[in-house]
Amino acid sequence: MRYVDEYRDGDVAAALSRQVAATATRPWVLMEVCGGQTHSIVRYGIDRMLPPNVELVHGPGCPVCVTPLEMIDRAHAIASRPEVVFTSFGDMLRVPGSRGDLLTLRSRGADVRIVYSPLDALRIARENPRREVVFFGIGFETTAPANAMAIHQAKRLAVGNFSMLVSHVLVPPAIAAILQAPGNRVQGFLGPGHVCAVMGYREYEALAASYRVPIVVTGFEPVDLLEGVLMTVRQLEKARAELENQYVRAVSRDGNRPARDLIFEVFEIADRKWRGVGAIPKSGYRIRYEYREHDAEKRFDVDTIETQESARCISGLILRGLRKPSDCPAFGRDCNPQHPLGATMVSAEGACAAYYQYGRYLDSVREDAARP
Amino acid sequence: MCLGIPGEIVDVRNDDGLRVGRVRFAGITRDVCLDYVPDAAVGEYVLVHVGFAISRIDREEAARAYRVLEDIGQTAELTADQGPLDEPP
Numbered sequence: 001m002r003y004v005d006e007y008r009d010g011d012v013a014a015a016l017s018r019q020v021a022a023t024a025t026r027p028w029v030l031m032e033v034c035g036g037q038t039h040s041i042v043r044y045g046i047d048r049m050l051p052p053n054v055e056l057v058h059g060p061g062c063p064v065c066v067t068p069l070e071m072i073d074r075a076h077a078i079a080s081r082p083e084v085v086f087t088s089f090g091d092m093l094r095v096p097g098s099r100g101d102l103l104t105l106r107s108r109g110a111d112v113r114i115v116y117s118p119l120d121a122l123r124i125a126r127e128n129p130r131r132e133v134v135f136f137g138i139g140f141e142t143t144a145p146a147n148a149m150a151i152h153q154a155k156r157l158a159v160g161n162f163s164m165l166v167s168h169v170l171v172p173p174a175i176a177a178i179l180q181a182p183g184n185r186v187q188g189f190l191g192p193g194h195v196c197a198v199m200g201y202r203e204y205e206a207l208a209a210s211y212r213v214p215i216v217v218t219g220f221e222p223v224d225l226l227e228g229v230l231m232t233v234r235q236l237e238k239a240r241a242e243l244e245n246q247y248v249r250a251v252s253r254d255g256n257r258p259a260r261d262l263i264f265e266v267f268e269i270a271d272r273k274w275r276g277v278g279a280i281p282k283s284g285y286r287i288r289y290e291y292r293e294h295d296a297e298k299r300f301d302v303d304t305i306e307t308q309e310s311a312r313c314i315s316g317l318i319l320r321g322l323r324k325p326s327d328c329p330a331f332g333r334d335c336n337p338q339h340p341l342g343a344t345m346v347s348a349e350g351a352c353a354a355y356y357q358y359g360r361y362l363d364s365v366r367e368d369a370a371r372p
Numbered sequence: 373m374c375l376g377i378p379g380e381i382v383d384v385r386n387d388d389g390l391r392v393g394r395v396r397f398a399g400i401t402r403d404v405c406l407d408y409v410p411d412a413a414v415g416e417y418v419l420v421h422v423g424f425a426i427s428r429i430d431r432e433e434a435a436r437a438y439r440v441l442e443d444i445g446q447t448a449e450l451t452a453d454q455g456p457l458d459e460p461p
Contacts, residue, residue: 001398003378003417003429012441036374063373089422091373117423119405142374145408146424149390157388194374197419197427220376223441249434250376250419250427259408259426349373 003249007221013049016226021051024233029055029185031178031321032228033171034140034192035062035349036220042354044222046229054233057185057321058354060174061192063139063167064091064347066274066319069307071167072097075136077302078165079110085128087121088136090114095346098307118150118164125154125162134296137164140171142194144285145259148266151287151294165296166287169272171195172203173283178320179211186321188232190225191217193247198263200255205243212241219247266291276315276343313342318351325355332361333368376419378429379404381412395420 032038038058041047047056060066076097079086086102093102093114106112111131115121118135125133137147147164154162171192178186191204196217208215214235218228228246235242245251263285272284287295312330317323325331325344335341337353344350348357355361379395384406386392395404395418404418409425412418418425 001378002380003434004398006438016441034374061374089373117405119423138373140374142376142421142426145426146405146422149405149407149424153388153390192374194376194419194421194426197376227441248437249429256408256426258410262408347373 004221007219007223009223013222013226016223016230017049020054020226020230020233023230023237024051024054025237027053027055028187028233028236029057029321030188030190030229030232031057031059031186032190032218032225033059033061033175034195034220035065035347035351036194037190037192037218037225038062038351039349039354040220040222041225042351042358042360044225045358046222046225049226050229054229056229057324058318058351059178059189059321060274060277060319061140061171062344062347062349062351063143063169064095065315065343065350066169066276067092067095067138067167068273068275069097069309071165072101073099073307074297074302075102075165076100076105078134078296078300079105079112081132081300083132085111085113085124085131085133086136087113087115087124087133089138091347091349092136092138096340118147119153122150122154122159122162125159126157129161131161132299133162134300135162135164137166137168140169140192140195141199141263142192142197144168144263144267145198145256148262151266151291152262154294155291160293163294163296163299164287166267166285167272168267168285169274170269170283170285172207173280174274174277175204175207175215176211177277177280177283179207179213181320183322184320186213188214188236189216190228190232191215191243193217193219193224193251196245196247196251196255198256198259200253200260201243201245201251202253208241208243214241215243217243217245217247217251219250274319276309276313276319278316310341315342315344315350315352318344325352326360326363328352332356332363336361374421376421376426378417379420380417381406381414383414395425
């Protein structure tokens, strides 16, 4: 496939990894922010192609992982209502809330459907005017244009039975929170390529300047990731702290103007709670008052539900780059994708689930086996 | 989640006021909302996320950037033992 295959070229990747090794003279800790990048890094073993003094830690950029438990419980409560068709991206359905996951709810008779796009949910609403169709609108800035368009179209076409349960989060406030946290180890960032395709990278220029930290907007293929690492390490070695763009084929400084305009037509910035991390001010979107008719939280009276996370889960430390999945005593033993203890194991893009999927739990199995 | 897949625009139409088109990926063609890439024409590549084209793929930037990478691939053997490299031109 064009624009994919050439970025998986093994010779180029190997050459880049040798250049990283030749460039890095000191230990450096880099974080990739986006869960898609984490998945790609573990899948292709990019972290293992790097010299031992260049460490990759994994960031909070998996929207499924950081969706708060109470929001999943709210989705569960709405989906349980007989008049509701509850629609969602597939990866949200397996995430366990306090009362179980949405997939189990479906097996008990609830009308829960997986859709590819929020516009598919809108189509279901138009085809079923007597049902309440709710879409679980989660995601980062990459997904916001799609969700904003579905709400905008619902209002324009007067589809009164369509609403969205919104749990949208934003990358720059999360980067700032990581850099401000005590004990922060991260010295440079691989910026989220697809988030920046929408939003541009002006906000990241400001972050790089105010925190004195290099940020390189990076793509998702192995060659992209290795080039992003190389560019970041070059900056660190020369004590530079700038915004650079590795992903030039898809990202411009201003991003996608029409998409940004529609996001801010439909959404406004709000405080959000991140699972495993806690509340971050001004770190998400909510639906504007003008579109409240399509806001599922206003449409359905759902009680606030008290939730509790497992005390053994260290996902909060993993999401801030302070620990890795393999540092957790429960990883691969009591915690796996079928029975996740917390945020980073619940979705394929969570760091723990990615480590598990690509066989890195075997290390803990081997340790157990070697023990007398 | 933030997956973006490059695909080629096959055709363009109007669907309930939205710019929609068929986009060809490796082995599969599907409808994609092109409203956010108003200038992208048939034959161009776009990056698609959850049924929406979020960016045009800049053919010239892609070719230029990849030539740099190919050069690295071809010459790195010769320079791998020479320590930190100077910045690229």
